[in-house]
Amino acid sequence: MYRGKIFVLFSTVICLAICLDGLDAGIVRAADFPVTLTDATGKHITMKQAPERIVSMIPSNTEILFALGLNASIVGVTDYCDFPKEAKRKPKIGDLMTFSLERIIGAKPDLVLATKENPGEVIRGLIELGITVFVLNPQTVTGVFEATTTVGRLTGRNSEADVLVNDFQYRLKQVSERLDTIPDDKRVSIFIGNPKFPSQWSPGPGTFTSDIIAHAGGRNIAGDITSGTWGVYSLEQIVSKDPNVILATSDGNHMETVAREILSAAAGMAGWRDLSAIKRKRVYVVTGDWIMRPGPRVILGVEQVARMLYPEFFVEE
Incomplete structure (x- = not known):
């Protein structure tokens, strides 16, 4: 893989x-x-x-x-x-x-x-x-x-x-070259958050996490949050943007299990269950430190998110 x-x-x-x-x-x-x-x-x-x-x-x-x-x-x-x-x-x-x-x-x-x-x-x-x-x-x-x-x-x-x-730089270029044929309007839209949390704090444009999402070929739906900050996104805003993917974070352990638990919970919640991401079971969990800590593991974050968003571009040859 x-x-x-x-x-x-x-x-x-x-x-x-x-x-x-x-x-x-x-x-x-x-x-x-x-x-x-x-x-x-x-x-x-x-x-x-x-x-x-x-x-x-x-x-x-x-x-x-x-x-x-x-x-x-x-x-x-x-x-x-x-x-x-x-x-x-x-x-x-x-x-x-x-x-x-x-x-x-x-x-x-x-x-x-x-x-x-x-x-x-x-x-x-x-x-x-x-x-x-x-x-x-x-x-x-x-x-x-x-x-x-x-x-x-x-x-x-x-x-x-x-x-x-x-x-x-080489690995970032490898990801970019795999995804550069995707038109901007066809790129996967993402909401970064967790339906199980009472408040949805999400990164706005100009944040480190949003930059990782962009390099991984995604579009952060929270573009109306003040640039360079994180802010609370309401369920109404999330529903109106209808993201293709829900991206949550964890400590890196049992991520597939965590993703299933989030999907199961969201499927029973008003508003959340109507989202395209939930209907199509596109809820993913990424290692939090890889996309929120600006250190050497950032390249792993880009690669991990890109593979989640576009698995067809990262099939083992």
Whole structure:
């Protein structure tokens, strides 16, 4: 099956960086430093040498660091950093919004990788203490590729970043080429949500998740939500748009069972049962982190969603 090929390809490229516990085989060249790069806030950050102690303030940054083989250099992560499994064993510095400055300072980082979602006062406090903070903010699939390249340059893992990004770009192109014959008005319309939930929070245009859907050949029906945000979509709005597919998320376990449970529940609910997606049993469940966490597994999200929407284009040859 094509899905199996996805995992084989992904493992071939990055398992040495992301799966081998503690292995840190990258080659850092002194000639790569000093390096000055501009972060997401517009600040010019200079690294005089490769960082040896790195703190990550969001799970997506943590995944990038591990994918680049920097396990041994990571000295602090958030409570939500859960992939790969080694991340769970790293010292914790707080959640996404509440951080312990004492723990971050105690980790003695020479680089902190933050995001625009982190509290500004925490970032400013770290900078005032003389700690180097670099803010990343990828909001698109290609933005993740660019962030990976940036982190590679900041840490002296240029070659590793190039290998990853080249693979991501190749695989994204493979999906695009399979789907580029589909006219825009024939592309599958999607609602991202779950009928079993009391409120339907869904991503609007300009969000990371919507960009993944677009790369996978889908059309997000929630185009009237404020750009760059998630919003509540009413059942009336969903019914009026009548999506071809309902796309829900899970933790990646028992997804087919979860999809069947959602379909069964929706078939007995007023409004939902009249949708084309429910009548045609096109309810799919995707691994949530793959389409909502802007890290290296984004390419798996694009491939997984594309295969769900257009299985006829991904039949094993």
